[in-house]
Amino acid sequence: MALISFMINGQPWKGQVEAHETLLDLIRDKLGLTGTKKGCDSGECGACTVILNGLSVNSCIVPALEVEGKEVLTIEGLSRGEVLHPIQEAFISEGAVQCGFCTPGMIMSTKALLDSNPHPSKQEIRQALAGNLCRCTGYGRIVAAVEKAAKMGGDDLAGNDSREISDKV
Amino acid sequence: MPEMIVGKSATKYDAFAKVIGEAQYIQDLTQPRMLWGKILRSSLPHARILNIDTSKAEKLLGVKAVLTAKDLPGRRIGFGNDNEVLKRNKVRCVGDEIAAVAAVDEATAIEAMSLIKVEFEPLTAVFDPELAMAENCNVLVHESRGSNLSLEYHFETDEAALAASLDQAAVVLEDRFTLPFVTSSAMATHGCMALYRNGELTIWTPTQVPFLYQHELMMATGIPGNRIRVIQPTIGGGFGAKLDMYPYEAACVHLSMVTGLPVKIVFTREEEFQASRPRQPMIIDLVTAADRDGHLLARKAKVICDNGAYNSWGSTTPFVGMQTISSLYRVPNVRYDAQIVYTNNPYSGAMRGYGNPQHTFAVESHMDMLAAKLGMDPLTVRLINANQSGDVTPQKMKITSCAFSETLREAGKELGSLPSEPGKLRGKGIAGLLHVGGGARVYRSDGCGAVVKLDDMGRAVLLTGATDMGQGSDTILTQIVAEVLGLEIKDVKVINNDTNLTPWDVGSHASRTTFIAGNAAKIAAEKVRSQLITAAAQILNANPDQLLLRNKRIMVEDAPERFVDIGKIVRSLHFKQDGKLLVGEAFYDPPTEMQDNQFLGNVSAAYAFGAHGVEVEVDRATGVVKVLKVAAAHDVGKAINPLAIQGQIEGGCAMGLGYALSEEMKLREGRVINANFLDYRLLTAVDIPEIEGIIVESDEQEGPFGAKGIGEACCIPTGAAVANAVYAATGVRIKELPITPAKVLEGLNKMRSTFDT
Ligand code: FES
Ligand code: FES
Numbered sequence: 001m002a003l004i005s006f007m008i009n010g011q012p013w014k015g016q017v018e019a020h021e022t023l024l025d026l027i028r029d030k031l032g033l034t035g036t037k038k039g040c041d042s043g044e045c046g047a048c049t050v051i052l053n054g055l056s057v058n059s060c061i062v063p064a065l066e067v068e069g070k071e072v073l074t075i076e077g078l079s080r081g082e083v084l085h086p087i088q089e090a091f092i093s094e095g096a097v098q099c100g101f102c103t104p105g106m107i108m109s110t111k112a113l114l115d116s117n118p119h120p121s122k123q124e125i126r127q128a129l130a131g132n133l134c135r136c137t138g139y140g141r142i143v144a145a146v147e148k149a150a151k152m153g154g155d156d157l158a159g160n161d162s163r164e165i166s167d168k169v
Numbered sequence: 170m171p172e173m174i175v176g177k178s179a180t181k182y183d184a185f186a187k188v189i190g191e192a193q194y195i196q197d198l199t200q201p202r203m204l205w206g207k208i209l210r211s212s213l214p215h216a217r218i219l220n221i222d223t224s225k226a227e228k229l230l231g232v233k234a235v236l237t238a239k240d241l242p243g244r245r246i247g248f249g250n251d252n253e254v255l256k257r258n259k260v261r262c263v264g265d266e267i268a269a270v271a272a273v274d275e276a277t278a279i280e281a282m283s284l285i286k287v288e289f290e291p292l293t294a295v296f297d298p299e300l301a302m303a304e305n306c307n308v309l310v311h312e313s314r315g316s317n318l319s320l321e322y323h324f325e326t327d328e329a330a331l332a333a334s335l336d337q338a339a340v341v342l343e344d345r346f347t348l349p350f351v352t353s354s355a356m357a358t359h360g361c362m363a364l365y366r367n368g369e370l371t372i373w374t375p376t377q378v379p380f381l382y383q384h385e386l387m388m389a390t391g392i393p394g395n396r397i398r399v400i401q402p403t404i405g406g407g408f409g410a411k412l413d414m415y416p417y418e419a420a421c422v423h424l425s426m427v428t429g430l431p432v433k434i435v436f437t438r439e440e441e442f443q444a445s446r447p448r449q450p451m452i453i454d455l456v457t458a459a460d461r462d463g464h465l466l467a468r469k470a471k472v473i474c475d476n477g478a479y480n481s482w483g484s485t486t487p488f489v490g491m492q493t494i495s496s497l498y499r500v501p502n503v504r505y506d507a508q509i510v511y512t513n514n515p516y517s518g519a520m521r522g523y524g525n526p527q528h529t530f531a532v533e534s535h536m537d538m539l540a541a542k543l544g545m546d547p548l549t550v551r552l553i554n555a556n557q558s559g560d561v562t563p564q565k566m567k568i569t570s571c572a573f574s575e576t577l578r579e580a581g582k583e584l585g586s587l588p589s590e591p592g593k594l595r596g597k598g599i600a601g602l603l604h605v606g607g608g609a610r611v612y613r614s615d616g617c618g619a620v621v622k623l624d625d626m627g628r629a630v631l632l633t634g635a636t637d638m639g640q641g642s643d644t645i646l647t648q649i650v651a652e653v654l655g656l657e658i659k660d661v662k663v664i665n666n667d668t669n670l671t672p673w674d675v676g677s678h679a680s681r682t683t684f685i686a687g688n689a690a691k692i693a694a695e696k697v698r699s700q701l702i703t704a705a706a707q708i709l710n711a712n713p714d715q716l717l718l719r720n721k722r723i724m725v726e727d728a729p730e731r732f733v734d735i736g737k738i739v740r741s742l743h744f745k746q747d748g749k750l751l752v753g754e755a756f757y758d759p760p761t762e763m764q765d766n767q768f769l770g771n772v773s774a775a776y777a778f779g780a781h782g783v784e785v786e787v788d789r790a791t792g793v794v795k796v797l798k799v800a801a802a803h804d805v806g807k808a809i810n811p812l813a814i815q816g817q818i819e820g821g822c823a824m825g826l827g828y829a830l831s832e833e834m835k836l837r838e839g840r841v842i843n844a845n846f847l848d849y850r851l852l853t854a855v856d857i858p859e860i861e862g863i864i865v866e867s868d869e870q871e872g873p874f875g876a877k878g879i880g881e882a883c884c885i886p887t888g889a890a891v892a893n894a895v896y897a898a899t900g901v902r903i904k905e906l907p908i909t910p911a912k913v914l915e916g917l918n919k920m921r922s923t924f925d926t
Binding site for chain 2: 028033034035036037038039040041042044045047074075076078079084088091092093095097098099100101102103104107125126127129130131132133134135136137138139140141142143
């Protein structure tokens with residue numbers, strides 16, 4: 001057991017974690033943020049993708065201890081109340097969601113991509129999502145959604161990010 | 170009158186909840202004081218259970234229950250009653266359930282499992298269905314049966330005519346096609362949560378067939394069916410694997426019964442690979458005969474299916490495969506024989522296409538080989554044999570709407586434009602499909618119930634038995650109800666996940682939901698509509714025939730200024746003496762027949778047709794096949810939601826491409842040795858090429874607004890189309906999926922050495 005503190009979706013969290021506890025189990029079980037999914041628990045499917053200090057990671061292979069002092073953004077931190085992030089909007093309008101189990105991870109990978117590369121090519125999008133498996137969609141609609149989000153968001157996708165908002169309070 | 174909502178793309182009904190992470194899957198559900206259950210599974214493929222010692226596990230702090238077969242009522246489960254919830258005397262495959270544990274948390278449950286000691290006497294096992302059927306095989310998976318043959322299927326047209334047609338034929342092809350174990354791999358693994366309280370069971374489970382499940386669970390546990398409530402959380406993909414009531418689910422119920430607490434079991438991904446139902450592997454010996462102009466004269470298939478250790482839905486897939494052999498293209502003389510053989514492998518169930526991808530691979534490979542033999546174009550050979558509207562097939566399936574020829578033409582059209590690079594070989598291939606598209610009468614009923622209630626604020630609620638497992642039936646059904654009632658989609662809500670609320674339905678299988686549940690919802694909504702119109706006619710003092718429902722209003726057609734809001738009509742019916750509720754109910758069961766014991770009968774009210782065209786590039790040096798493009802044309806009757814169809818097509822093709830190129834559950838002594846996503850290769854975003862979905866409409870008279878089913882159809886012909894494209898590129902004919910670089914290279918090398926000599 002160790003005491004850690006970190007920022008989750010713009011809010012501070014402090015608590016005890018086990019040495020073997022993963023970030024995924026911490027956010028799902030202790031924080032109740034079940035939007036992040038467990039598809040394999042071994043770093044192979046991307047369903048558990050969250051953003052850790054600006055980079056997308058598979059939270060199932062990140063030890064909870066490692067997030068001490070860092071910032072984590074999960075799917076729950078992306079929309080501002082009823083106002084969706086452009087990526088979420090695009091996933092809906094382009095038909096990128098079927099069963100939806102891969103969706104939170106896909107969206108977080110997309111967010112990390114667009115934050116670092118606001119106008120990716122199709123190939124860059126496919127590369128960035130290669131670690132996120134989807135069994136339903138065949139990825140075509142998802143790639144279309146990412147393209148649309150890139151257009152919708154322009155260069156400033158961060159404007160609709162609750163992390164930014166809560167930082168100001 | 171043109172449709173306002175049906176025929177236009179609509180976003181998925183539950184997409185909002187899914188993009189904000191609020192949709193709750195079984196993984197996310199919890200209850201106060203909930204226990205975690207785990208299943209101890211067999212590590213051996215075939216062994217006698219001599220003793221199970223659970224004493225240490227029971228003593229572990231936090232363990233609330235440990236169950237083995239001796240604690241259960243011993244009811245047999247599964248199709249043919251060949252299975253048990255927990256195995257008593259013998260395990261027959263790796264993953265067989267031996268004991269069930271409930272503990273305060275997952276880690277304790279896992280630790281408890283490691284403390285259970287099972288003494289086995291290993292038995293010789295059999296993993297090859299051909300060996301299992303050999304005379305000298307001394308391994309019996311089920312001793313009491315006396316052989317490893319579980320089931321047989323036989324269909325034939327007139328024997329003499331078949332023999333004569335083979336004699337007359339200008340070409341007779343005879344080949345063996347082999348299909349591997351693959352698995353649904355829904356992104357959400359299996360899991361359930363059971364709560365037995367006061368003689369009532371509530372079970373949360375992502376089943377595709379809640380009412381059949383209710384029945385199966387009753388048979389498995391002995392709890393009366395009218396004391397079982399099935400609630401479906403959001404389903405993270407089904408694809409057929411969630412058609413079964415699994416042994417672990419009955420075990421979970423028993424854990425809740427003995428502890429008096431809610432218990433949840435969720436599969437790990439490894440369990441999902443080893444212990445969920447895969448698609449049935451098959452060996453298909455196919456004979457195709459044709460005259461010199463390419464007209465089919467006869468087809469004969471002998472099929473051996475690896476059933477694995479028990480019967481599940483996989484053992485009935487020849488029912489569908491037989492239709493492919495007898496009825497995909499016009500073929501007058503047919504013989505079909507299939508044997509379902511027990512082995513000590515994992516046991517196979519339903520997976521999208523239900524036997525059809527396997528059989529279509531064989532048939533459509535042969536269509537190309539026939540074309541090559543006759544020096545004909547692959548498209549021409551298909552077009553001259555294609556099914557047409559009005560045909561009755563040898564199994565007495567009645568083809569109604571049919572745009573098969575058009576889909577074949579469309580699929581091949583745009584391919585093959587780019588020149589090859591040096592060292593790379595390009596080619597294109599096509600393959601067609603036939604599948605049920607208007608339900609499938611595999612039970613005495615193929616029905617679905619629907620209730621539409623219209624509330625006083627003009628909000629409609631559809632209660633439907635139809636399950637949405639991600640495919641989007643919720644959206645289609647809201648479109649249909651909104652269309653009929655002149656509402657917006659947002660005015661229609663769906664309740665589709667609780668057997669206490671929803672009317673009975675056979676379930677989401679056989680691509681039947683749009684067609685069957687769509688018709689039921691449409692009829693129920695029409696009943697509401699006619700009551701609305703009667704009431705509106707009085708209010709507006711108009712003839713009912715002149716009234717139009719549009720934009721939440723009922724108006725007089727030629728005098729749109731005379732209108733009344735739909736909500737107001739409903740209120741007028743509530744606020745008066747002898748008032749009434751606006752509720753419509755319907756039970757739609759299509760006009761089809763059960764096949765008789767000769768396998769004759771029109772099982773579906775409509776048939777889906779389609780064709781995939783694939784362009785590949787093969788690397789001569791490595792044998793790697795890269796798919797450059799897929800053009801998938803589907804006869805959907807009528808596209809109720811084009812965006813959703815595009816999603817189904819792209820997803821189906823991706824699954825088909827995986828089947829063609831990369832997916833294979835590798836077994837060693839019955840154990841899945843690639844039970845993870847690193848080694849079981851699902852295609853990723855970089856592997857999938859552009860997939861062009863081409864929607865062809867044929868206006869099916871029996872379908873809701875003319876629609877037919879599409880869900881399974883879009884993964885069926887892809888494998889054959891890829892094999893045909895690889896042949897076109899290289900001259901190498903691969904008859905065994907998946908088409909690995911090693912197989913391609915071997916073929917290329919063989920050709921080279923043939924040229925050399
Ligand atoms: S759950 Fe983390 S990668 Fe699959
Ligand atoms: S939408 Fe089902 S796994 Fe992607």
